[in-house]
Amino acid sequence: MSEHDRRALRDHWDRLSALDPDRSIIDPNDRRGHKNRYLAGLRDTAMLESLLDVPAGSVLLDYGCGSGSGSRTLLQAGWQVIGLDISTPLLQQARTRCAGHADHAMFATTDGRTVPLADGSIAAAITYGVLIYCVSDEELVHLLGEFRRALQPGGRLILVEQVKRQDRIAEQGLKRFRTIEAWHRHLTDAGFSVDRSTVLRHGRFPGTIALQRGLVPRALWRGMAKLERLVGAAGVAPWDYADVRLVARAPSA
Numbered sequence: 001m002s003e004h005d006r007r008a009l010r011d012h013w014d015r016l017s018a019l020d021p022d023r024s025i026i027d028p029n030d031r032r033g034h035k036n037r038y039l040a041g042l043r044d045t046a047m048l049e050s051l052l053d054v055p056a057g058s059v060l061l062d063y064g065c066g067s068g069s070g071s072r073t074l075l076q077a078g079w080q081v082i083g084l085d086i087s088t089p090l091l092q093q094a095r096t097r098c099a100g101h102a103d104h105a106m107f108a109t110t111d112g113r114t115v116p117l118a119d120g121s122i123a124a125a126i127t128y129g130v131l132i133y134c135v136s137d138e139e140l141v142h143l144l145g146e147f148r149r150a151l152q153p154g155g156r157l158i159l160v161e162q163v164k165r166q167d168r169i170a171e172q173g174l175k176r177f178r179t180i181e182a183w184h185r186h187l188t189d190a191g192f193s194v195d196r197s198t199v200l201r202h203g204r205f206p207g208t209i210a211l212q213r214g215l216v217p218r219a220l221w222r223g224m225a226k227l228e229r230l231v232g233a234a235g236v237a238p239w240d241y242a243d244v245r246l247v248a249r250a251p252s253a
């Protein structure tokens with residue numbers, strides 16, 4: 001990525017930080033907030049169920065933490081969190097959102113290419129909707145290698161990223177949908193072994209559109225999330241994108 005593109009990406013996220021802290025990092029068009037709350041809940045469930053055996057108090061990296069929505073969930077669950085992001089105004093929102101856990105949280109800017117942490121210093125790392133903005137394969141594998149370096153031996157990397165059936169660049173070159181197979185390949189190239197990948201939801205699932213309009217009562221959200229995963233088990237639909245969770249592991253020694 002050229003310096004110009006890097007600045008364009010940072011400006012994009014800095015601009016979005018003018019919105020409320022959920023619209024800025026999930027769906028800016030969700031004015032009522034239902035869809036963003038639902039998607040944040042899906043993200044949190046997907047992260048937490050992949051971290052069940054990571055001891056409380058361990059240090060986790062929330063890479064591309066944005067306004068700290070996922071970081072707060074990790075802090076509430078009893079872990080320590082380092083949040084890194086390219087956007088200074090979003091990090092400021094994260095500090096505010098996680099102020100109640102200030103003793104266990106640290107938020108800092110990154111250049112988007114490196115992980116400024118010591119070797120073997122984190123028990124697990126997560127990303128949600130971040131690496132899709134890493135368009136170059138070479139830079140992606142380099143960044144994944146940075147995660148591997150910063151993870152303890154055997155440490156876990158959990159990615160929730162958007163995929164398609166075919167590789168596609170979107171949003172004026174800022175974003176790249178990869179296939180699940182490409183994610184497996186890049187993780188392997190960076191030295192990880194991939195435990196599993198799970199399709200969590202499809203972008204245009206009709207239930208989500210109804211939910212966004214306020215037509216799905218809160219009591220049904222959990223059932224809808226289960227239904228989305230059931231549908232996802234059939235794979236990525238040819239006409240849609242899907243949110244996929246990949247769980248990968250750094251080498252043990």
Ligand SMILES: C[S@@+](CC[C@H](N)C(=O)[O-])C[C@H]1O[C@@H](n2cnc3c(N)ncnc32)[C@H](O)[C@@H]1O
Pocket residue numbers: 009013025026043063064065066067068069070084085086087090110111112113127128129130131133134
């Ligand atoms: C869709 S938002 C998701 C925010 C957060 N992960 C969450 O769960 O709410 C994507 C975030 O990734 C950040 N980002 C994009 N590319 C990045 C990179 N190469 N390194 C670090 N952060 C990046 C953006 O600034 C933005 O905060």
